[in-house]
Amino acid sequence: MRQIKAQTVIISLVGIVLSGTVFFHLAEGWSWLDSYFFTVVTISTVGYGSLVPTSALGKLATTGFIFVGLGIFAVAIQQFAVFQMRKREEHTEWLIGHLGH
Amino acid sequence: MRQIKAQTVIISLVGIVLSGTVFFHLAEGWSWLDSYFFTVVTISTVGYGSLVPTSALGKLATTGFIFVGLGIFAVAIQQFAVFQMRKREEHTEWLIGHLGH
Amino acid sequence: MRQIKAQTVIISLVGIVLSGTVFFHLAEGWSWLDSYFFTVVTISTVGYGSLVPTSALGKLATTGFIFVGLGIFAVAIQQFAVFQMRKREEHTEWLIGHLGH
Amino acid sequence: MRQIKAQTVIISLVGIVLSGTVFFHLAEGWSWLDSYFFTVVTISTVGYGSLVPTSALGKLATTGFIFVGLGIFAVAIQQFAVFQMRKREEHTEWLIGHLGH
Ligand SMILES: [K+]
Ligand SMILES: [K+]
Numbered sequence: 001m002r003q004i005k006a007q008t009v010i011i012s013l014v015g016i017v018l019s020g021t022v023f024f025h026l027a028e029g030w031s032w033l034d035s036y037f038f039t040v041v042t043i044s045t046v047g048y049g050s051l052v053p054t055s056a057l058g059k060l061a062t063t064g065f066i067f068v069g070l071g072i073f074a075v076a077i078q079q080f081a082v083f084q085m086r087k088r089e090e091h092t093e094w095l096i097g098h099l100g101h
Numbered sequence: 102m103r104q105i106k107a108q109t110v111i112i113s114l115v116g117i118v119l120s121g122t123v124f125f126h127l128a129e130g131w132s133w134l135d136s137y138f139f140t141v142v143t144i145s146t147v148g149y150g151s152l153v154p155t156s157a158l159g160k161l162a163t164t165g166f167i168f169v170g171l172g173i174f175a176v177a178i179q180q181f182a183v184f185q186m187r188k189r190e191e192h193t194e195w196l197i198g199h200l201g202h
Numbered sequence: 203m204r205q206i207k208a209q210t211v212i213i214s215l216v217g218i219v220l221s222g223t224v225f226f227h228l229a230e231g232w233s234w235l236d237s238y239f240f241t242v243v244t245i246s247t248v249g250y251g252s253l254v255p256t257s258a259l260g261k262l263a264t265t266g267f268i269f270v271g272l273g274i275f276a277v278a279i280q281q282f283a284v285f286q287m288r289k290r291e292e293h294t295e296w297l298i299g300h301l302g303h
Numbered sequence: 304m305r306q307i308k309a310q311t312v313i314i315s316l317v318g319i320v321l322s323g324t325v326f327f328h329l330a331e332g333w334s335w336l337d338s339y340f341f342t343v344v345t346i347s348t349v350g351y352g353s354l355v356p357t358s359a360l361g362k363l364a365t366t367g368f369i370f371v372g373l374g375i376f377a378v379a380i381q382q383f384a385v386f387q388m389r390k391r392e393e394h395t396e397w398l399i400g401h402l403g404h
C-alpha cells in the first residue's frame with residue numbers, strides 16, 4: 001500500500017465523493033449538502049441512517065459506492081493520520097529543541 | 102494476507118453476500134433487493150439501521166454474518182482499492198508518456 | 203500483531219462480548235438476546251441504532267466498550283478471515299489434486 | 304505506523320474527542336454527555352444515528368471530524384488492542400510460571 005502516491009489517493013477520494021454527491025442529488029432528489037453528507041457518511045462506514053436511499057437504483061448504487069469507495073477512503077484516511085501525527089511529532093521535537101536552550 | 106489469491110477473496114465475498122441475501126429473504130421476509138442491500142450494508146459495517154432483523158433467529162444470524170463476513174469484506178475491499186489505484190497510476194503514466202511526445 | 207496467539211484473541215473477544223451482554227442487560231434492562239446483539243453490533247462498528255443506551259451510565263459505558271472492544275474485535279476478525287480463506291484454498295487444492303487423477 | 308509514539312497517539316485522540324465534544328455542544332446545542340457520546344460514536348464509525356447534526360455547519364463539521372478523526376481513532380485503537388493482548392499474554396505466562404511449581 002506504501003507504493004501508492006499521495007496524489008493518486010487524493011484524486012481517488014475526491015473523485016468518489018464528487019460522484020456520490022452528484023449521483024444521490026439526481027437519483028434521490030436530496031440537497032447538495034445532504035448528498036455530500038450521505039456520501040461521506042457512507043464511504044467512511046459511519047452510516048447514521050438519517051438518510052437512506054429509497055429507490056431501487058439508489059440502493060443498488062449505494063452498494064456499488066460501498067464496494068468502490070470504502071477501500072479508497074480507508075487508504076486515504078490511514079495515510080492522512082500517519083502524516084498528521086508525524087507533523088505533530090516534528091512540531092513537538094522542534095518545541096523541545098527550542099525550549100532546551 | 103498477501104498470500105491469499107484474488108480468486109479466493111472474490112469467491113468468499115460472493116459466497117457471503119449470496120448466503121446473506123437468501124437467508125434474510127427467507128428469515129425476515131424482506132424483498133430480494135432489501136435482503137441484498139442489508140447484507141452488503143451489514144458486512145461493510147455501514148449499518149444504516151433502516152432494516153434491522155426482528156426475529157431471534159434473524160438477530161443471532163446477523164451476529165454470525167458479522168463474525169464471518171466482516172473479515173472477508175475487509176480483505177476484499179483492501180485488495181480492490183490497491184488494484185484500482187495501481188490501475189489509475191498506470192493510466193496516468195501512460196497519459197504522461199503519450200503527452201510527452 | 204502476528205505474535206498474538208489465537209487463544210489470547212479468542213479469550214479477549216469472548217470476554218468483551220460476555221461483559222457487554224451482562225452490563226447492558228443490567229444497565230439498560232434489555233433482554234439477554236438484545237444485549238448480546240447490541241454488544242456485537244457495537245464492537246463490530248455496524249451500529250444499526252435500533253438499540254441505543256438512554257441512561258448516562260449506559261452512554262459512558264458504551265464509549266468504554268468502543269475504546270476497549272473495537273481493537274480486540276478487529277484483530278479477531280482479521281485473523282479469522284485469513285484462517286478461513288487459507289482453509290478454503292487448501293480445500294480447493296485438495297479438490298484439484300483429486301480431480302486431477 | 305510503528306514509528307509513531309504512544310504519547311502522540313494519545314494526545315491526538317484526546318484532542319479530537321475534546322474538540323468534537325465542545326464543537327457539537329456549541330453548534331448543535333446538545334448536552335456535554337451527548338456531544339461526547341456523538342463524537343466517540345462518529346470517529347469510531349459506529350454511527351448509531353440516534354444523534355445527527357441538523358444544521359449545515361454541523362453536517363459540514365461532521366464530515367471534517369470524520370476525515371481527521373477516523374485515522375487517529377483507528378491507529379489509537381489498534382495500538383491499544385495489541386498492548387492489551389500482550390499484557391494478557393504476559394499475565395498468562397506469569398500464571399503458568401507460578402502454577403508450574
Ligand atoms: K451505523
Ligand atoms: K456504522
